[in-house]
Amino acid sequence: MADSAPITHEEYRRLCEYLYRRTGMTFNETRRYFVDRRVADRMAATGASTFADYFARLRGDIDGEIEQFVNAFTVNETYFYREDHQLQCLTANLLEERLKVKQNGETMRIWSVPCSTGEEPYSIAMWLLENWPQVDAHDIEIVASDIDTEVLSAAREGVFGKRALMRLSPALIDKYFVALGGDRWQILDDLRNSVRFTPANLVERAETRPHGLFDVIFCRNVLIYFDDTSRRVAAENLYENLAPGGYICLGHTESMSRISPLFEVCRFADAIVYRRPMGDRRG
């Protein structure tokens, strides 16, 4: 990787504008080091000798460079049972509330977006098995989506290191993982097959809408990377993907009330979540 900044201020500005248009993510001068490192990595990987060469390659999407570039900019560190108070809320309140309005036999749909390398959707699956007595009585679909296709591949593979499992008890690890050696564990095939992984960019309605309506959406710690306009667009896209009365869980530092008036705030014992008003049938 190059040691020095490979791009000028003007090039940096153009690159950030491009990144914003493609992903909705915003980077200003305070994130310059973060951006420079990734650009230098991609230039080295593609053999581009100047930023102009690389930018032309990127814009032309030569050898799928746009996807590689976006993948380099997404932040993918997470772990199992992160913010598990929301998982507690899921089984104690949200699913029970949804059952009240669902037809008998109707599938309960849960969406983890962005899902990163799979810790969140697998956590949801494990949590339901461990903590929801009705889990076997209902058809449950867990969909997991991310803009980053490399992390989706990793999520499908379901291999995790020690750090990702730090909040799981040894009993849970024994029950749901196979030790591969070298501090690596693979999640059981049954659990891997219980989650459907798909690509999706939250600010592109054409990518979110086909996923259909969900009862609960976990959308944690991603809206903070968007600028205000993209946040509004993402909020409207998520709104369209929620069944009327469906719930959305954000990260603990995020507030939908500051982004969009479309949702109602719901305070439960374990978490504050947001709900698409029951009367809204559009979407």
Add this chain to the structure above:
Amino acid sequence: MADPSPDVRWTAVRDAATGHGSVATLSRALIHEGDARVREAIFTALVKLASSESIDVLLQSLRSDESHLRTGAMDALRTAPAVIAVQLPLLLADADSDVRLLACDLARELDGAVVQGLLCALIDSDPQPNVCAAAIEVLTEIGDGEALPSLARCADRFPDDPFLLFAIAAASERLSAPRG
């Protein structure tokens, strides 16, 4: 977008947000739209389109007699600081004092040093004490000691307005204090 069902109108608006030539349709729909959520989607569509035409619709909404249109346009514009940066000098010089007053509020979204210069120029000359009061409120938040001469001149221009004099005194006290 004229369908009686808000569900249908919502979908139509969201479809239009990615289409070309849809600004005129969105603009017409905005005037008559009675559903708050559909209106919200129209404002998001306009700010996302970010064309000169769509931004013009937002700016025109600031002149509306309908408070929900003014508020919706303000909320949408707040998400687009680059647009505010371009439009703010024009808005602060607008012939309509209500627009100038709203522009002061939009100024909060921009870099303090640039905004301070614009707001100081405004309170040096604006004939409306309410507009000056709005500008002073923002200056109190984002300004520094360089605003003090303009504040003093503004006090001289409105010697009989007790609220403005109180606001100027409070702002001057705040901006005179050393920054910690």
